[in-house]
Amino acid sequence: MITIQNLHFHYKKGRPLFEGLNLELEAGHVYGLLGKNGAGKSSLLKQIAGLLFPRLGTCKVMGYESRLRQPSFLSNLFLVPEEFYLPQVSIDRYVKTYAPFYPNFDEKAFQQYLDEFQVPRNQKLTEMSYGQKKKVIISFGLATNTKCLIMDEPTNGLDIPSKSQFRKVIAAAVNEEKCIVISTHQVRDLDNLIDNIVVIDNHKIIFKQDVETVTERLSFRSVKQLEDAENVVFSESSVLGHAVITENAGGTPGRLDMELLFNAVLEPSGRINQLF
Template identity: 70%
Template sequence: MINIQSLTFSYRKNKPLFENLQLRLEAGHIYGLLGKNGAGKSTLLKQMAGLLFPDSGTCEVLGYPSAKRQPAFLREIFLVPEEFYLPKVSVKRYVNTYAPFYPNFDEAAFYNYLKEFEIPKDQQLTEMSYGQKKKVLISFALAANTKALIMDEPTNGLDIPSKSQFRKVIAAAVSDDKCIVISTHQVRDLDNLIDSIVIIDDHKIIFREDVQTVTDKLSFKTVSRIEETTGVLFADSNLRGHTVITRNAGQEQSKIDMELLFNAILTNHKPIQEIFN
């Protein structure tokens, strides 16, 4: 679906942001692209969407070089950017203007998403709050029914109930022929949603595993005394005790803690990666 090979890219000459980057993402999955601010997440998404071009290497989506922005490619990809502009028109006018660019656009589904997000369908876009505008854009993106859906920090500006609604509609949207990539530094927002994890740090992919593999190989638990727990790979202390990650030697079933894993990978990457290798 999305195939990046030996990609090198720089904003400034002789200072590559990405160098020989490799990444392959398949249909039927919701990928979480996790990383701190400034790690290169937005730049990578813009490469996929054809808004930035490789200095060398390739980025292909559905077999199309994204940099060429061919019509057949543009019909099957939608990017929800972190920063966006919506024109001074009504919701209905917006749909009538932009929906024809997406042959699989489902107008009924769009208005159902608006209802789910509690957005009035007759309001002018410029009269909405930032969070309302974002929910309109997310609704349009889902209704476009593109095979590749890319979202950059989509939960920024959403309140807690809206984040819950967001997870609900995204989980319902995944299908065997669709690839969804969601970038965020607010790691907890993707709990119980994504099925594959990609962590980027210092402009490099440092971790790429599906959630099932992570829970097969690692155990997440809370203990009262950390010194009584063997093989601790990472620990975070709080008022309830210590939340730890250990090697899953006994085939235990535990719920993944996305934020704990993210912090563990950033601070103790090598021993954790060795478990997966």
């Protein structure tokens, strides 16, 4: 679905952002793209969408070079950006204007998503709160039924009930032909939603594993004393004791703490990666 090979990129007069980055993403999965501020998550999504061009290397989506932005490519990819502009029109006018660009757009599904998110219909888009606008964009993106759906910080601006609803509608949208990539700092918002974790740091992809493999090899739990846990791979102190990652001796998949895993992957020792 998405194949990135030897990607090099930097902004004008800027330091290298990607150096020889390689990544393969397949249909039928929800990928969580994680990284520190400035690691290049948004820039990578824009490379996939064809909004930024490689200095060297290739980025192909569904067999198309994204930089060429061919109509048949654009009609099967939708990007929910972190920052966006909406025109001063009604929801109905917005749909009539933009839906024709997406042959598989499902207006009935769009209306259902709006109902689930409890989005008002009697306001112009520019009169809505940021959170309501975000719900409209997410609903529209899902209704396009594109094979590739990319979301940059989609839960920013959503309240707690809406975040739960977001997880529900995304999970329902997954199928064997669709690839969904979600970039976020709010990693807890993706718990029980994504099935593959991708971490970008230091110009490269430093970690890429499916959730099932992670939970088969690692165990995530809390202990009062570090001495209470064996084979500790990583730990963080808290007011309640310690959050720890240990080797999963039994091999039975358990609960994933994505935030704890992310911090462990970024640890200079690289111990987590040695277990995969």
